[in-house]
Amino acid sequence: MSGIGVPTVTLGRAPEHQFSCSRAGCRDEALWAIRWRNPKIHTADRRKTWLACEPHLETLREFLAARDFPLEVESVATLADPEPTQSTNE
Template sequence: MGGAPEHRYTCSRARCTAEARWAIVWRNPKIHAADRRKTWLACEAHRDELRDFLAARDFPLEVRSVSELEEQNEQ
C-alpha cells in the first residue's frame, strides 16, 4: 500500500498518479531553439487540460500516444 504506481509512465499533472497514455510534446519558442522539445505525459482525464494550458500560451505542440513516442525513440 502507498508504494510506487504499477505502470511505466505517470501523468505529469500535479498529484496525479494515473497511468499516462498521452505525450504532449511542446516548446516555448521564446526560450527554446526550434529543435528543443519538452514532453509532458498525460492520463486520459488530464490530456485536454494539459494541452489547453500550453495552447493558451501559443506554444507549438503535438499530442501523441505514449506508444507512438516510444516507437519513435526506438528508431
C-alpha cells in the first residue's frame, strides 16, 4: 500500500499536494501519515509510510499495532517537500 501525492492545479498560487489514502480501494484525501517499521526486516532508522483518510486511520493503525510494529501517527503536513539542498564545488 502506498499513497501517491498528486499536485493540485491552482492559478496564481503555488501548487498544493493532495495525498491519497493507502487503504485498498480508497482514493480519499489522506490527512494522516502512519510511519512504521517491521523490526524483523527494517533497521531502526528505516520507516515506511502509509497515508490515511480520517475514516481509515484507526483501521490501518490497528493493523500495524496488532503486529507489534513500532509506529507513529502524524499529520500529512509534516510530509512537506524538504527544501532543495544546494551543492557547492570546493
